[in-house]
Amino acid sequence: MTAVLSNGALPTPVATPPPTGTAKSLLKTRKQPAPPYLPNRHDYRPTHRDLFQIEFGPEGEEFGSCLRAEKAYKQGDVLCAIRGTLPGTKAYSSVQVLPDPPLPSSSRAAESRPASFTDAATPGADSTAPRRHIELNSDLLYVNHSCDPNVVFDVNGREAEEGEEDASGQWAGRWKVRAEKDIAKGEILTFAYFSTEWDMDQPFHCLCKTARCLGTIQGAKHIDQGVLDGYFINDHILAMKNLEREQAQQE
C-alpha cells in the first residue's frame, strides 16, 4: 500500500537507511521493555478500524512502521479520543501528559499553570501519584513524528473515563487526536513529538523531509520558545517552558 503524501510526511518505510545519522544512530544501547501494546504483523487487528491502520515496515526493521488514515479528515476534525491508556515510564513509546519533573509549587509557573492539569506539587492535589507518562496501548503508538505534522495529540484536560461517550465527537476537555490540516485517505499520520515530550528518552535524527524539519528531535526542552510558538503545544510543556524562563531570570 503506498500513498502520495501531500505534506511530505515520513517516507515509507521510516527506517530506510539514510547515508548518515539514521534514527537508530542516536538510540541508547539500553534495552527497554517492550511497550504493552505491540501488535504482530501476522495477526494484526486494528484498534481503530475504519479510522486508521498500521502499515508495517520491512520485517526486522525496527521503527519502520507508520499509521495511515483509512478515511479523509478535515482540519479540526477529531479523529478519536485518546483512551484506554496505561501508566508508563519515559520511553520511545510513551507520551508525556504532565510536567516531569513536577513544577515546584513555589514557582510562578505552578501558580499560573493552566487549569487543565493538577500536579502533585500543588497543595491539595490528589494524593495518588499522577501519571506523567502514559502508554497509548493502541495503534496510536505508530504515529510518527513530523516537524510539519498533520495531527495533534491534545492531552490537555483528562482522559475520557471508561464508558464515557461524546455525542458531539469533539471530546472537549478530554485527550484526543485532532487533524491539524486536511488529511487525505491513505496519508501517513504524524504529530510533533515535542508537543508532548520535554526531554525524550530516545532522541532521533528526523527523517520527515519537510521544509520545517528541525533535525534532531529531543523534546521541547531543546527548542526555543519562538519555534514552539509555531506549533500546537500542550499545556504541561508550556508550563515547563515558563518555569525554565523563570529560573533563568533568577540566576
Ligand SMILES: C[S@@+](CC[C@H](N)C(=O)[O-])C[C@H]1O[C@@H](n2cnc3c(N)ncnc32)[C@H](O)[C@@H]1O
Ligand atoms: C512511537 S515510535 C513510532 C512508530 C515507529 N515508527 C515504529 O515502527 O515502531 C517512535 C520511534 O519511531 C521513529 N520515528 C518516528 N518519527 C520519526 C521521524 N520523523 N524520523 C525518524 N524516526 C522517527 C523513532 O525511532 C522513534 O523513536
